[in-house]
Amino acid sequence: MGTVVMKFGGSSVATADLIRRAAGRAIRAKLAGNHVAVVVSACGDTTDDLIEMAKEITDRPDPRELDQLMSVGEQISIALVAMAIHAAGEKAISFTGGQVGMETDSVHTKARIQRIDAKRIHHEFAKGAIVIVAGFQGVDANQDITTLGRGGSDTTAVALAAALKADTCEIYTDVEGVYTADPRIIPTARKLPEISYDEMLELASLGAGVMHSRSIEFGKKYDIPIHVRSSLTDVPGTMIIEEVKDMEAVTVRGAALVKELAKVTIRGVPDKPGVAAQVFHQIASRNIVVDDIIQNVSRDGSTDLSFTVTAGDLPAIVEIGKDFVKKLGAQDILTDDKVSKVSVVGVGMRSHTGVAERMFKALADAKINIQMITTSEIKISCIIDRASAQQALRVVHDAFDLGREG
Amino acid sequence: MGTVVMKFGGSSVATADLIRRAAGRAIRAKLAGNHVAVVVSACGDTTDDLIEMAKEITDRPDPRELDQLMSVGEQISIALVAMAIHAAGEKAISFTGGQVGMETDSVHTKARIQRIDAKRIHHEFAKGAIVIVAGFQGVDANQDITTLGRGGSDTTAVALAAALKADTCEIYTDVEGVYTADPRIIPTARKLPEISYDEMLELASLGAGVMHSRSIEFGKKYDIPIHVRSSLTDVPGTMIIEEVKDMEAVTVRGAALVKELAKVTIRGVPDKPGVAAQVFHQIASRNIVVDDIIQNVSRDGSTDLSFTVTAGDLPAIVEIGKDFVKKLGAQDILTDDKVSKVSVVGVGMRSHTGVAERMFKALADAKINIQMITTSEIKISCIIDRASAQQALRVVHDAFDLGREG
Numbered sequence: 001m002g003t004v005v006m007k008f009g010g011s012s013v014a015t016a017d018l019i020r021r022a023a024g025r026a027i028r029a030k031l032a033g034n035h036v037a038v039v040v041s042a043c044g045d046t047t048d049d050l051i052e053m054a055k056e057i058t059d060r061p062d063p064r065e066l067d068q069l070m071s072v073g074e075q076i077s078i079a080l081v082a083m084a085i086h087a088a089g090e091k092a093i094s095f096t097g098g099q100v101g102m103e104t105d106s107v108h109t110k111a112r113i114q115r116i117d118a119k120r121i122h123h124e125f126a127k128g129a130i131v132i133v134a135g136f137q138g139v140d141a142n143q144d145i146t147t148l149g150r151g152g153s154d155t156t157a158v159a160l161a162a163a164l165k166a167d168t169c170e171i172y173t174d175v176e177g178v179y180t181a182d183p184r185i186i187p188t189a190r191k192l193p194e195i196s197y198d199e200m201l202e203l204a205s206l207g208a209g210v211m212h213s214r215s216i217e218f219g220k221k222y223d224i225p226i227h228v229r230s231s232l233t234d235v236p237g238t239m240i241i242e243e244v245k246d247m248e249a250v251t252v253r254g255a256a257l258v259k260e261l262a263k264v265t266i267r268g269v270p271d272k273p274g275v276a277a278q279v280f281h282q283i284a285s286r287n288i289v290v291d292d293i294i295q296n297v298s299r300d301g302s303t304d305l306s307f308t309v310t311a312g313d314l315p316a317i318v319e320i321g322k323d324f325v326k327k328l329g330a331q332d333i334l335t336d337d338k339v340s341k342v343s344v345v346g347v348g349m350r351s352h353t354g355v356a357e358r359m360f361k362a363l364a365d366a367k368i369n370i371q372m373i374t375t376s377e378i379k380i381s382c383i384i385d386r387a388s389a390q391q392a393l394r395v396v397h398d399a400f401d402l403g404r405e406g
Numbered sequence: 407m408g409t410v411v412m413k414f415g416g417s418s419v420a421t422a423d424l425i426r427r428a429a430g431r432a433i434r435a436k437l438a439g440n441h442v443a444v445v446v447s448a449c450g451d452t453t454d455d456l457i458e459m460a461k462e463i464t465d466r467p468d469p470r471e472l473d474q475l476m477s478v479g480e481q482i483s484i485a486l487v488a489m490a491i492h493a494a495g496e497k498a499i500s501f502t503g504g505q506v507g508m509e510t511d512s513v514h515t516k517a518r519i520q521r522i523d524a525k526r527i528h529h530e531f532a533k534g535a536i537v538i539v540a541g542f543q544g545v546d547a548n549q550d551i552t553t554l555g556r557g558g559s560d561t562t563a564v565a566l567a568a569a570l571k572a573d574t575c576e577i578y579t580d581v582e583g584v585y586t587a588d589p590r591i592i593p594t595a596r597k598l599p600e601i602s603y604d605e606m607l608e609l610a611s612l613g614a615g616v617m618h619s620r621s622i623e624f625g626k627k628y629d630i631p632i633h634v635r636s637s638l639t640d641v642p643g644t645m646i647i648e649e650v651k652d653m654e655a656v657t658v659r660g661a662a663l664v665k666e667l668a669k670v671t672i673r674g675v676p677d678k679p680g681v682a683a684q685v686f687h688q689i690a691s692r693n694i695v696v697d698d699i700i701q702n703v704s705r706d707g708s709t710d711l712s713f714t715v716t717a718g719d720l721p722a723i724v725e726i727g728k729d730f731v732k733k734l735g736a737q738d739i740l741t742d743d744k745v746s747k748v749s750v751v752g753v754g755m756r757s758h759t760g761v762a763e764r765m766f767k768a769l770a771d772a773k774i775n776i777q778m779i780t781t782s783e784i785k786i787s788c789i790i791d792r793a794s795a796q797q798a799l800r801v802v803h804d805a806f807d808l809g810r811e812g
Contacts, residue, residue: 016462050482056422057486058493065492068500069485072478076456079475080463086471087464094474098504099549143505 003166007039007157011174012231014044023084035125039135039157042073063108074134091129097137104138104146111146116163151212158215162222176230177237180402181255188403194244202345206256252346252400257393262314265306268331271298288313292374340389343381362399409572413445413563417580418637420450429490441531445541445563448479469514480540497535503543510544510552517552522569557618564621568628582636583643586808587661594809600650605659608751614662658752658806663799668720671712674737677704694719698780746795749787768805
């Protein structure tokens with residue numbers, strides 16, 4: 001008998017009708033001969049509404065109490081999904097994170113799963129019940145409720161699939177799968193039948209993420225095939241797996257665009273140990289997440305240190321920037337809040353040359369200037385002017401022929 | 407150091423301002439040198455909204471899942487109250503029924519508390535924290551969430567006060583205390599400074615209940631003084647205690663009116679063992695609660711069996727009534743859905759004569775006909791025509807001079 005974990009996001013359980021539809025899917029999987037565990041997020045805007053309630057009381061809610069509050073969103077969903085399955089004549093039982101033995105550390109609002117005690121789920125499977133589990137939440141050793149942070153329900157689903165040794169983890173969402181590029185920008189973008197964990201991780205970090213990085217890491221670690229698919233159709237979506245068949249043949253799997261970035265360059269930074277650490281410590285202490293960091297070789301004992309941040313974070317950087325320049329004995333600081341990042345991702349580029357060249361040529365042919373370049377083993381990113389961002393994504397997508405059926 | 411349990415009902419935590427006000431009260435009790443445990447209900451209409459959500463899915467939600475769903479209302483309140491106390495600069499921690507060791511049986515939607523493990527609360531008291539506990543809910547031996555049914559948060563509060571050996575249990579509500587009669591009907595009704603558990607139990611069963619019977623029973627059993635008072639003022643309310651000072655002197659403590667009743671009489675019932683059981687078994691199987699039952703001595707081998715039910719339940723009784731008459735070999739069935747019940751309650755009537763006489767005379771003087779009479783040791787009830795209901799309450803209230811300061 002197979003075991004399937006199905007996860008429904010907030011938009012897939014936002015109304016009574018959608019809840020019935022999700023229940024129907026779970027029942028079909030059960031009738032097809034599987035043990036079925038369903039993970040659900042909070043319905044629609046519930047979590048936002050709850051956070052709004054907290055804000056009416058205080059600007060800085062205690063994280064433990066915020067978790068106590070936010071976790072009710074998923075508790076509502078699981079009860080309603082279980083009721084919908086009952087109404088359709090099948091057995092079902094819902095569990096909160098605590099009831100299902102989803103043990104986490106005590107880092108409230110971004111806890112990490114440490115252990116899942118699947119005993120009770122197996123017990124309910126044996127009785128023929130579909131098991132509904134609250135996503136996004138767990139309990140620590142004190143039985144205090146924790147939440148897992150952004151994308152937490154995906155993580156719950158994949159972790160549960162690992163604990164149950166499930167055959168597959170199906171992530172039902174409002175898109176049909178993972179595309180070669182954002183189909184809202186590139187009409188010729190193609191849904192990928194398969195993608196590797198590593199490629200998906202890169203795409204997730206590039207903002208093209210249908211799923212959050214942590215859940216993909218879990219999938220990779222425990223080798224759980226993740227099926228990202230639409231909750232509105234029966235069309236197969238995208239399988240995220242370890243080894244994609246054409247892994248070596250296809251150099252580039254997809255392209256992605258991060259639109260709202262700002263570029264910062266501190267010029268003439270003395271080339272001494274500890275300088276970069278000093279800069280980024282100060283930035284981190286303001287809770288600003290730095291995207292890419294670029295430092296080239298030094299000339300005449302000084303160097304230029306560049307990095308990108310989300311455009312909205314630039315004012316805070318500018319505020320502390322002059323202080324940097326003075327403290328570091330640097331020359332000056334230059335900023336540009338009108339840049340974007342276009343990237344290509346593909347495991348195949350590990351064993352192929354010419355990917356970078358092809359990307360740069362495509363941008364050059366379109367007269368798009370490359371301001372900065374960063375690469376990883378399976379990714380090339382170019383910082384460009386934001387005015388050319390969509391065009392850049394299009395020419396790169398075309399250059400690698402990503403719209404063609406593979 | 408004293409220990410106080412304070413309970414705030416849904417109307418007392420319905421808005422952010424009211425939540426802050428409740429938090430302020432808890433803090434004042436703490437600063438006065440007490441250990442403080444706060445029990446809260448769901449904010450405003452939350453529970454009704456949740457039940458509505460369930461009804462959109464199914465007409466007959468599974469009781470376990472309904473409890474899973476409904477319990478989130480109190481979970482929201484406790485988190486918000488804890489946040490409000492933090493915002494005011496004091497320590498606080500919230501607990502769900504499960505987290506605080508509120509163990510119940512497994513009768514979902516009307517579970518009974520079996521055990522409270524107060525260890526964690528004492529631990530938090532020792533750290534100087536105000537402890538906020540979700541009312542209305544517990545967990546059974548499987549860690550399944552249960553709810554306690556109507557008035558459940560009051561029961562939580564009184565049970566918690568017993569477990570913590572609290573000095574007092576304060577019930578904050580939207581009325582100022584317990585009155586000699588409903589002040590909306592009788593303007594001269596007087597707030598009682600004290601009332602005994604037994605009197606309060608009788609009044610609760612007569613619909614005059616500021617509190618639910620179960621919580622009063624708990625208070626009586628564990629001898630917890632219960633202070634019913636307004637959440638909007640600092641005026642003392644009514645203490646519910648075992649021994650009221652003027653217990654023997656005052657014959658009647660209060661008067662109450664149940665307005666919407668129906669009277670049913672099965673005439674000419676054969677006077678045989680088992681007949682009454684048969685009738686009421688059939689009524690109970692339709693989930694109809696019978697109020698009072700009256701059967702007088704038989705004449706010529708047959709008797710008249712009367713009882714009252716809520717007026718809304720009469721159609722169902724009429725439906726099965728003809729069947730009764732036939733099966734029992736009775737004469738016929740008479741019904742009247744336009745009656746009310748006026749009652750007087752007082753522990754003092756145990757040792758005083760003339761209470762019944764005084765009540766009957768007051769009604770007679772007002773030309774109100776008494777249709778049926780039932781009594782308990784500390785209560786006398788008369789069934790009367792509904793058209794005279796408010797007048798009946800007034801003349802009885804006057805006859806015992808209940809509006810006069812004692």
